[in-house]
Amino acid sequence: MRRPLAADDDLFAAGLNVNRALNIVRLFWLESGVELDVNTFIERRSLSEIASMLAEGRSGPEDKAILLQAGKGAPLFAYAGGVSVFLEIRELVQSLDYCGPVYGLRMTPFERPPGDAATVDDEVREAVAVIKSIQPEGPYRLLGYSFGGVLALEVARALEAAGDEVAFCGMIDTPQNDHAWPFHLWADLMMRRGLRKLKLAFRRLVVPRSHMGVAACGDILSKDALRRLSEAGRGRHLFFRFRSPQHPNYPYFAPQWVGGNTPVYTQRGRELLRLKGLFRPRPYQGRVTFFIAAQGSPVDCDPEALWRPYLSNAEWIRMKGNHLSIVVGRNARLLAGEISRRIAAGQVAS
Missing domain, CATH: 3.40.50.1820 (Alpha/Beta hydrolase fold, catalytic domain)
Incomplete structure (x- = not known):
């Protein structure tokens, strides 16, 4: 504040x-x-x-x-x-x-x-x-x-x-x-994301890590506190399309999952991602x-x-x-x- x-x-x-x-x-x-x-x-x-x-x-x-x-x-x-x-x-x-x-x-x-x-x-x-x-x-x-x-x-x-x-x-x-994405649109997005990651990898080679900034949550919380919050994402966007929304660990593989949240907020996030994953447009x-x-x-x-x-x-x-x-x-x-x-x-x- x-x-x-x-x-x-x-x-x-x-x-x-x-x-x-x-x-x-x-x-x-x-x-x-x-x-x-x-x-x-x-x-x-x-x-x-x-x-x-x-x-x-x-x-x-x-x-x-x-x-x-x-x-x-x-x-x-x-x-x-x-x-x-x-x-x-x-x-x-x-x-x-x-x-x-x-x-x-x-x-x-x-x-x-x-x-x-x-x-x-x-x-x-x-x-x-x-x-x-x-x-x-x-x-x-x-x-x-x-x-x-x-x-x-x-x-x-x-x-x-x-x-x-x-x-x-x-x-x-x-x-x-x-x-629900048509395959050609999904494939195009994956290609563009891959290109961005290559550019980011190159930037990390030429820019000192101390100049790249840190996550806001990490600025104010100790490592012990961060361990008590929800875990970070586990997967890669490339494979998320092929996972079942009803798998117990499904939310942790979503590209939107960032972790570092409190228990109730985390539970709501998991429910939202399953709700979204099960939806099919009509x-x-x-x-x-x-x-x-x-x-x-x-x-x-x-x-x-x-x-x-x-x-x-x-x-x-x-x-x-x-x-x-x-x-x-x-x-x-x-x-x-x-x-x-x-x-x-x-x-x-x-």
């Missing part, structure tokens, strides 16, 4: 962001044995508020739907990326020109064994029930970042199948899993607005090439940034403007 904190200081004003929040979660768990939910900081914005929550015997939000932004009128329901870390999309949500409330939908912790892993359909059933409890009738507005876009899409499918209207379904740089005839990060992602194929065969009624919009930076800073504000205009257009049409 930028400065020492008083008990009632606003953590965001003091410089809290998603990476700092995750480090706080790690350090607090290592010191106390209590794991804060990373979304705690959405609802509790000072140390005194967090302490009050802990005194009540809670470690974070308990409801599936978290109010990200208050408002009046029809709500917007949003899925974040990863393990429902809404701090990732906080700037985007704050920049929306939308008068209704914005609810973040947390992924349900199913806690099933690998051989009976939860699927996207399981999550959709839970989400629809919660959405209906907040907004009994449509039209509905849905948004999803990263794999959250898959969940928004499948919730839209379920609502329309039940006879409800979906006025807006937005997908933000949403990937598919390696197993054609969808409804209206979708698909926002693509122009600079792409180093571990995923181009989303439009993957999704176009399945989304026959989609609008494709390329935005500034890569998969991470599209929802940060100026890029987030530009993206929020495009989303807001399309939601407003849908309201007029309804």
